[in-house]
Amino acid sequence: MSTWHEYLQGGKPVPTWPYPIRYGEERELETDVLVFGGGIAGSHAAISARKAGARVLVVEKEATKWSGNGGAGVDHWLSACTNPCSRVSPEEYTQRVLEDCGGYDCGPLRYVVARESWDALLDCEGMGLRIRDEAGEFTGAEFRDEETGLLFAYDYVNRCELRVWGHNMKPVLHAEMRRLGVEVLDRVMITSLLTEGEGESRRVTGATGLGTRTGEFYIIRAKATILATGLPGRMWNFSTEYRSTFRDPNCTGEGVSAAWRAGAEFSRLEESYPDSGTMAYISYAVGNAHNTWHGCPIVDANGKEVPWVDRDGRELGSLEERFTPAEGQRFMLGDGLRVPPSYENQTKKLAPDLPERILSGEFVLPLYADLSRMPERERRAIFGLMVGNEGRTRVPVYETLTKAGFDPDQDMLQVPIMDPSSYGHSNFWSGVGAPQWRMWGGGGVVVDWDLRTNLPGLYAAGGAIFGAGAHSSAAASGRYAGRRAAEGARGVSLPGADRAQTDREKARVYAPLKPEGRPMGWKDFNAGIGRLMQSYCGQYKSAGGLREGLRMLGELRESEAASLSAANPHELMRAVECLGMLDVGEAVMTASLERRASSDYLNFQRIDFPRMDPPEWRNLRPIKLGPSGPESRDLPFDYFLRPPYAPSLKENYAAHSGLERGEVRR
Amino acid sequence: MSETYMLPNPPGPNRAVDFDPAICNGCNSCAGICRSDVLMPNPEKGKTPIVLYPDECWYCGTCVLECRRPGAITLVHPLNQSVSVVWKRKATGEYFRLGMKRPPTPNARPPSS
Numbered sequence: 216m217s218t219w220h221e222y223l224q225g226g227k228p229v230p231t232w233p234y235p236i237r238y239g240e241e242r243e244l245e246t247d248v249l250v251f252g253g254g255i256a257g258s259h260a261a262i263s264a265r266k267a268g269a270r271v272l273v274v275e276k277e278a279t280k281w282s283g284n285g286g287a288g289v290d291h292w293l294s295a296c297t298n299p300c301s302r303v304s305p306e307e308y309t310q311r312v313l314e315d316c317g318g319y320d321c322g323p324l325r326y327v328v329a330r331e332s333w334d335a336l337l338d339c340e341g342m343g344l345r346i347r348d349e350a351g352e353f354t355g356a357e358f359r360d361e362e363t364g365l366l367f368a369y370d371y372v373n374r375c376e377l378r379v380w381g382h383n384m385k386p387v388l389h390a391e392m393r394r395l396g397v398e399v400l401d402r403v404m405i406t407s408l409l410t411e412g413e414g415e416s417r418r419v420t421g422a423t424g425l426g427t428r429t430g431e432f433y434i435i436r437a438k439a440t441i442l443a444t445g446l447p448g449r450m451w452n453f454s455t456e457y458r459s460t461f462r463d464p465n466c467t468g469e470g471v472s473a474a475w476r477a478g479a480e481f482s483r484l485e486e487s488y489p490d491s492g493t494m495a496y497i498s499y500a501v502g503n504a505h506n507t508w509h510g511c512p513i514v515d516a517n518g519k520e521v522p523w524v525d526r527d528g529r530e531l532g533s534l535e536e537r538f539t540p541a542e543g544q545r546f547m548l549g550d551g552l553r554v555p556p557s558y559e560n561q562t563k564k565l566a567p568d569l570p571e572r573i574l575s576g577e578f579v580l581p582l583y584a585d586l587s588r589m590p591e592r593e594r595r596a597i598f599g600l601m602v603g604n605e606g607r608t609r610v611p612v613y614e615t616l617t618k619a620g621f622d623p624d625q626d627m628l629q630v631p632i633m634d635p636s637s638y639g640h641s642n643f644w645s646g647v648g649a650p651q652w653r654m655w656g657g658g659g660v661v662v663d664w665d666l667r668t669n670l671p672g673l674y675a676a677g678g679a680i681f682g683a684g685a686h687s688s689a690a691a692s693g694r695y696a697g698r699r700a701a702e703g704a705r706g707v708s709l710p711g712a713d714r715a716q717t718d719r720e721k722a723r724v725y726a727p728l729k730p731e732g733r734p735m736g737w738k739d740f741n742a743g744i745g746r747l748m749q750s751y752c753g754q755y756k757s758a759g760g761l762r763e764g765l766r767m768l769g770e771l772r773e774s775e776a777a778s779l780s781a782a783n784p785h786e787l788m789r790a791v792e793c794l795g796m797l798d799v800g801e802a803v804m805t806a807s808l809e810r811r812a813s814s815d816y817l818n819f820q821r822i823d824f825p826r827m828d829p830p831e832w833r834n835l836r837p838i839k840l841g842p843s844g845p846e847s848r849d850l851p852f853d854y855f856l857r858p859p860y861a862p863s864l865k866e867n868y869a870a871h872s873g874l875e876r877g878e879v880r881r
Numbered sequence: 882m883s884e885t886y887m888l889p890n891p892p893g894p895n896r897a898v899d900f901d902p903a904i905c906n907g908c909n910s911c912a913g914i915c916r917s918d919v920l921m922p923n924p925e926k927g928k929t930p931i932v933l934y935p936d937e938c939w940y941c942g943t944c945v946l947e948c949r950r951p952g953a954i955t956l957v958h959p960l961n962q963s964v965s966v967v968w969k970r971k972a973t974g975e976y977f978r979l980g981m982k983r984p985p986t987p988n989a990r991p992p993s994s
């Protein structure tokens with residue numbers, strides 16, 4: 216008797232909505248620092264802004280205790296360059312990642328993270344998160360530092376990427392927010408940013424929100440706002456039927472939509488990746504050797520092991536070599552940061568010519584992940600520690616599989632049988648998609664050395680900033696942005712809220728309660744946007760297709776969007792997400808139209824401009840919505856080292872981090 | 882015989898999580914934290930929550946982690962997922978699958994934590 220159908224089948228009447236309905240009722244709130252999205256970046260931002268003395272309000276559309284992409288756990292803590300065992304300096308690390316990204320990355324974000332990732336992890340330890348093997352479960356392992364008890368991943372020599380017990384990361388952060396007196400408003404979806412002034416002087420003065428269970432309207436006035444909404448999803452691929460999506464399906468891009476409408480500047484929106492959407496397999500629950508399972512032996516149906524190779528394609532002789540740099544290689548960067556693997560920093564990998572070797576009959580399907588071939592401590596690290604703590608794996612994989620009898624000491628986990636071409640990368644659970652199925656890349660707002668956007672009053676952290684990123688980058692940049700926003704809020708008086716803006720926004724968000732014409736549910740609409748994105752903004756793009764796509768998005772706004780309907784506050788939230796997706800789609804297609812070149816780094820293919828990354832297009836090409844339509848400009852890759860900034864990473868950090876003035880208390 | 886009602890098709894996947902009414906005391910802490918509001922409080926106090934939106938489940942398992950009564954909630958992967966979770970016991974050559982009728986003895990080892 217668990218499902219709605221079973222409940223009704225028991226002869227009960229259709230239950231009424233369990234929460235009070237308050238459509239249109241207004242709640243006015245004010246704060247110094249408003250945190251838009253209480254995920255990883257938002258939680259760290261809130262904690263650090265609060266420690267810096269600000270009044271802080273976190274607004275989260277889910278429930279902060281377990282919310283966001285990092286809300287279901289974390290096993291890898293990346294970019295910890297300043298941990299006591301690291302052999303990579305923050306400067307070297309930043310330089311390498313920027314180069315690996317071909318330059319299309321955010322320098323201030325990258326360097327702030329390299330400097331503070333380890334500090335952010337120590338913050339978490341102080342809050343009660345386990346980051347060391349104090350019990351000695353892994354004593355003697357190659358990846359354990361005997362003095363500190365820290366455990367390392369990928370590169371056991373250079374040691375700047377850690378393994379952590381992060382399954383309860385969000386509850387730990389949540390408790391700390393409560394302890395410090397951060398105000399947390401759950402189940403409220405921010406729908407727009409409030410602004411005052413026009414042109415260069417326009418500043419962000421707060422936000423509006425919608426109660427996702429009750430439907431009331433929030434007007435929030437803030438001296439500073441931090442955009443921390445992570446990466447948008449559900450844009451290209453949407454179906455609730457074949458359910459497995461790696462990313463949190465509730466993160467749909469109201470952050471992008473709100474910041475876009477307010478006039479914030481974005482970069483890298485044109486980037487997208489292949490994705491198999493809801494057709495993927497359960498992440499880390501089928502045979503694979505990727506990320507959480509990095510290094511796991513893969514064998515074929517006859518028990519023959521697939522070789523691992525180094526960056527030159529040389530087969531490795533031993534298991535230990537999977538975790539040490541190749542001859543002459545400075546250090547290796549692990550998976551997960553969304554940095555393309557360059558020759559300099561790539562990890563050891565499963566033979567990339569496996570597809571051909573399967574077709575030639577050398578390896579026979581199905582393949583298996585055979586942890587029993589690893590020494591006990593490596594095996595326990597992968598299945599007990601990593602799968603036990605990674606996002607969406609403790610219950611969905613570890614508990615589920617062990618209860619069903621899976622034992623990594625004696626069992627081999629099967630790799631799904633797929634099109635042979637999909638065995639070219641050991642991330643086998645990602646499955647096979649169609650080429651037009653895409654996933655959000657590194658698009659986000661452009662920031663300066665204060666992690667502030669072009670709009671005064673609006674800061675950003677985590678996935679909301681353009682460029683590569685992961686959990687620790689969200690944490691470290693949140694920590695930094697919180698300090699900067701707290702300082703930015705100091706001395707600013709509380710702005711007023713513009714009635715015309717809030718009235719316009721109310722009309723927009725409640726429209727689905729009075730649909731025009733033939734009412735349409737949110738799922739139908741979401742899938743329609745997906746089809747548009749696939750058709751006009753799929754793998755291959757062209758000016759004609761993108762223009763047509765933009766025209767179609769405009770049409771949808773007038774026609775079907777006006778028919779979007781909602782029967783309760785939950786459906787209203789979903790419908791408003793869909794309205795936001797129209798803005799997100801428009802921003803992505805406009806950015807794609809603006810970049811008149813293809814780019815290997817950005818996974819961006821223009822049929823009409825096939826040259827890959829030509830010199831004149833090696834540029835961030837930021838884009839924003841101006842008063843009379845989209846505007847773009849040239850912005851050099853190294854904008855953060857040119858005037859008005861200082862010429863080095865260190866100098867800029869010293870000038871902007873706010874640490875020298877002793878504002879941060881642990 | 883219960884009544885036959887006119888109902889829409891159950892969404893696919895149609896369960897997502899399963900409650901054991903003998904263990905669950907209807908405290909609704911799972912419904913309190915579910916990111917997608919898949920779970921709604923039961924109109925009858927003390928009864929198991931209703932799985933209203935199984936099609937919106939992310940299968941993150943945080944409802945199970947939040948629950949203070951072990952065994953009250955079980956995460957149930959959709960068949961199109963569990964059918965691909967297959968393993969082979971090296972010593973005996975037996976095949977097992979998530980969801981099979983007669984599964985092997987559970988592996989009682991807890992995760993590292």
Ligand SMILES: Cc1cc2nc3c(=O)[nH]c(=O)nc-3n(C[C@H](O)[C@H](O)[C@H](O)COP(=O)(O)OP(=O)(O)OC[C@H]3O[C@@H](n4cnc5c(N)ncnc54)[C@H](O)[C@@H]3O)c2cc1C
Pocket residue numbers: 251252253254255256257274275276277282283284285286288289290291292293403404405406443444445446461462463465466467468469470551605606607676677678679684685686687688689
């Ligand atoms: C399954 C999984 C496992 C991962 N494991 C690792 C790992 O081991 N190591 C690693 O480095 N990285 C990992 N990552 C990546 C990492 O989780 C993300 O990079 C990180 O969560 C990004 O932080 P963020 O704060 O930018 O976004 P999120 O953590 O996603 O937070 C964004 C928050 O904003 C909220 N929000 C969105 N829109 C609104 C709105 N309109 N109003 C109010 N709130 C809103 C969301 O609900 C969410 O809580 C993993 C990701 C996934 C999905």
